[in-house]
Amino acid sequence: TIDSQINALGSGSLAERTIAQRLLALSENDIVSNNVRNVLLSTDTEQVPEKIHSLWILAGLGKLDAKTHQAALISKDAKLRRNAIRALGADKAAQDLFFGSGVISDPDLNTRLAAFVKLSDFPTTPEIQTLVKKLASDPVVKNDEWLAEAAKMLGKKHKALNYKEG
Numbered sequence: 001t002i003d004s005q006i007n008a009l010g011s012g013s014l015a016e017r018t019i020a021q022r023l024l025a026l027s028e029n030d031i032v033s034n035n036v037r038n039v040l041l042s043t044d045t046e047q048v049p050e051k052i053h054s055l056w057i058l059a060g061l062g063k064l065d066a067k068t069h070q071a072a073l074i075s076k077d078a079k080l081r082r083n084a085i086r087a088l089g090a091d092k093a094a095q096d097l098f099f100g101s102g103v104i105s106d107p108d109l110n111t112r113l114a115a116f117v118k119l120s121d122f123p124t125t126p127e128i129q130t131l132v133k134k135l136a137s138d139p140v141v142k143n144d145e146w147l148a149e150a151a152k153m154l155g156k157k158h159k160a161l162n163y164k165e166g
Contacts, residue, residue, distance in 0.1 A: 001026070002012050002024070002027070002029070002031060002032055002035060003035075005020045005023050005024050006020070006024065006035055006036065006050075007037065008020035008022065009024075009036075009039070009049065009050040009053040009054065010047060010049055010050045011111060011166050017049060017053055020053070021053045021056060021057055023110040024036065024057050025056075025057045025060040025061060029108060030060060032059075032061075033040060033058060033061055033063045035052075036054035036058060037038065037054070037058060037068055038055045038072070039051060039054045040054040040055055040058065040068055040072060041068060041071055042136070045076065045077070046069035047079050048079055048080060051072070051075070051077070052079060052080055052083050055072050055080070055083055055084060055087055056083070056087065058140055059087045064087065066093065066097060068085070069084060069088070069097055070086075070100070070101065072084035073097060073098075073103060073104075076113045078106070078108035078110065080107065081101075081103060081108070081111050082108075082110060082111045082114045084101075084112070085098070085103055085114045085115050085118050086118070088118055090121040090122055090123070095122055098115070098118060098119075098122075104116075104119065104131070104135070109140075109144055109146075112144055113147060113150055116135070116147065116151065116154060117150065119131075119132070120153065120154055120157050120158075121156055123156045124157070124159060127152075128148075128158050128160075129158050129159065129160040131156075131162075132154045132155055132158045132160040132163035133152065133160050135151050136151040136152070136154075136155055136160075136161075138151075
């Protein structure tokens with residue numbers, strides 16, 4: 001049943017959670033999308049795996065609306081925020097969600113790294129070039145090996161290097 005599959009999203013077994021996610025996503029049922037949306041929007045802080053799987057089910061069904069996506073992007077849980085970043089597209093609506101959430105300066109450095117990677121998917125604009133130059137000079141970014149490399153990659157991608165190589 002749908003309820004047992006939704007309950008399986010919280011299983012201790014990754015295999016069981018993944019199978020439940022696949023079965024729910026294949027159902028293409030409005031009841032499923034409403035139920036997993038409720039899980040994702042739940043205030044229960046212990047339901048992180050369920051929320052992450054629910055996010056991907058909604059994304060797979062094409063039913064991840066802006067309000068629900070925004071809630072995931074500003075969640076208290078870094079893992080959920082990181083997955084919400086990865087679930088973003090590269091269109092204008094996705095960029096609005098991305099920049100409206102503040103994930104580019106996330107306190108969790110792994111989540112911030114995911115935001116840098118997502119920023120590389122966006123088309124180059126003068127605003128993004130300015131942001132990339134600021135990111136490269138941020139002391140937190142400079143002091144983290146992975147963020148520094150990602151900032152360098154962003155500078156190359158968006159033609160916003162603060163220096164010339166070579």
